[in-house]
Amino acid sequence: MASPTTAKEGRQLSPFVSKSAAFTSSVLRTLGSILITMIGLLFITFLIGRVMPIDPVIAVLGERASKSAYDAMFIEMGLDKPLLVQFFYYLWDVAHGDFGISRLTARPVIDDVMRVFPATLELATLGTFIGVFIGVPLGVLAAVKRGTIIDQIIRVIALVGYSMPIFWLGLVGLLVFYGLLDWVGGPGRLGIFYVDLVPTVTGLILVDSALDGQWDVFRDAISHIVLPASLLGYYSLAYISRMTRSLMLEQLSAEYITTARVKGLSEWTVIWRHAFGNIKVPLITVIALSYAGLLEGSVLTEIIFSWPGIGSYITTALLSADMAAVLGGTVVVGLVFVCLNIFSDLLYKVFDPRAK
């Protein structure tokens, strides 16, 4: 009697087991893909670092180092070993959470990254919010008012955003809003009077100051971030509005939209529920790519606004052959891309029933 029961339970469990196995397999596939991507990324960055026309020993010791000091440092940095061996040593250390010490800052790379990445994250997130909340409605409006003066104006706004050098726009923005109008704070994340007043919890000054109830610091941080974030937001807006317009135009010319209108639905419902509802999935990719681009760090914006973010960190490290810092930064940027991809996939499943 036992066998049939077991067989029945087995039949009942089978879909669950199969679902669970599929889930496990999916997770393992994702993790495997992340691992291979990260190792590949690290290897390529490592190779580039080694073939760059900068001598890493001179970068550390200076041009006037004696030959004995040079040779000692050459060995200390492991440069006497074959390239692959050097790379495997590095991978081994990374696997143990040791990203090495930055030669430029004399600190563990992981500490540096934890310091500079929140600055970029804060700026990029705000920039993306601005880009999305202005860019998407503008793109929709341009599509709905296709061929009208409104459409032309929005297209010019986007074109200017694409073509204007951010270096120039940043300086002009500082000159006008900081120098002349005094509407915003100057370069840096905070004014000198507010530095180090808030304990670091997340590294995001807006969040940390709010958590600590330091609203003066919060306001000062807002006044410093609003201009660079608006600039980045403008560039993000230009891209997002163009893509939204193009995606919306495709939907608005579809037959189901004509049917919806014939059925007497309001224009608001036709545009926002039906047409916009169908561009959400590709729009997620557009926004995720734009956000990832900003999270890599916008080097020029960071330079102009003295913003201590990951873009300028990696660039300075690269120019100084500080490879531990470059590789550490690369890991972060790589992880950001991977995480955003996974996040996009999850959102697909939420917004697209076919992906469930």
Next chain:
Amino acid sequence: MKQFSKLLVGTAVGLALALGAAPSYAATPDNMLVIANRIDDITTLDPAESFEFAGSDVSRNVYGKLVNFNPLDLAAGYEPDLAASWEVSEDGKTITFTMREGVNFHSGNPVTAADVEFSLRRAVILNKTPAFILTQFGFTPENVAETIVADGNTISITTDKKYATSFVLNCLTSTIGGIVDMKTVMENEVDGDMGNTWLKTNTAGSGAYKVLSWKPNESVTMQSNESFYQGAPAMERVIVRHVQESATQRLMLEKGDIDIARNLNPEDVAGASKNEDVAIDDELRGRLMYMSFNQKHPELSKPKVLLAMKYLIDYEGMQNSFLNGQYKIHQAFLPRTYLGEIDDKPFTLDIEKAKGLLAEAGVSDLEIEVGVREAQERIEIAQSLQNTMGQAGIKLNITVGTAKQILTRYRARELDMYMGAWGPDYPDPQTNAGTFAYNPDNSDEIKATGFLAYRNAWDPGDMNQAVEAAVIESDRDKRAAMYEEMQRKHQMESPFAVMYQKIEQTGRRSNVSNFTVGGAITAASYWPVTK
């Protein structure tokens, strides 16, 4: 579309509120000095290791030394600092310093001769990049126990042979001469590193300021030492902010958000100088711009060709155009303000004279290669040389490359001609004399690439002896005269054409007084500053 309009209006109002919240200050507080500078070259705060410009600025204000320069009278040369006095032994090899009484480190520990012994021995034993400044006197990790010795309130240092006292003392004013708090440092020692790891990011000095925080590529914040033995500084807090862009520094300076802007380019200097609240200070720094000629080249080794080359440089033209405000004509290997400096300028652009000299040397249709590092001003100088040399019938091929590419070829004596810059390592004439005019063994095998004379395959002949003699001359005035004579000879005979000396233009708010970047011999000093 009404909802959409509401969204836009809401966003605009939100932004306006946020913008309106920005606080505004007309100036920095009277007891605070805020400086904008490029500080991304700071890699360590340890005085035994620090060898960069921004790091030297920090160190100068944090660490006392046995002898030091008075920022308000740099021309006076070294003066007593942590040492109250010193005596030199009869054989000239031992200098015994008597320590100043009543000076404390920031920790409260007293500054003693034992701290000096520890600091100097430590610098030699750690053997970091600037260690050569001390080890050139014969100190080695093996002999420091006998050569650097504290005894009660005195500290004696014994060199391997007699050197000019001024040479030794000038070297002790360098960053590596900074005296660290032995007790605090050794409490933070890890794996026998003599506190090096800890001192990279922390300080333990007795100077006018202590470092509160160093955030790489972001800022250095310093707090005044209220018990500084020269009196508490007027500026209770100094904040050096990393601001990369000249235009941004200018905006902040004109707006009053900073007191000093250290990296203004000529355009921003010109713009800022129109603001009556801003003053521009020019100070000569130690960096020299020079060109040199490989003496292995059959034509370039002829004395008349070398002389001709020095008449083919448009010194005035470049100074008054793209180098305006950044470099000043200078034609000797010691920067102005150094002991033994001369201001002789025997060369001007004279194409006809150069042509005559080339003809006398029997040289025509000369084609040479110049190596230049990829820096805008250097490339522009090379282009100017290409033009003026072309007028005398010399074809100059410019090879632009990275530091590694060009320096590797320069050190390997492969370039016909090099155009670049040289900055002194320490504030004594030997630093430049020992490289521009000294090369005791010119053979290829020796690979003495530290000497510029070697890199150009030049045997300075009896100038080697002159350099060796000057370095042991005890009489300061006689020593100065020796360098003056050496440089005049060097100008006419050497394969080096020194062209310019660097000027640093600093923008400051006009209410700020007594700020100096340290001239050619030292770093910036914050403690004399007042508002």
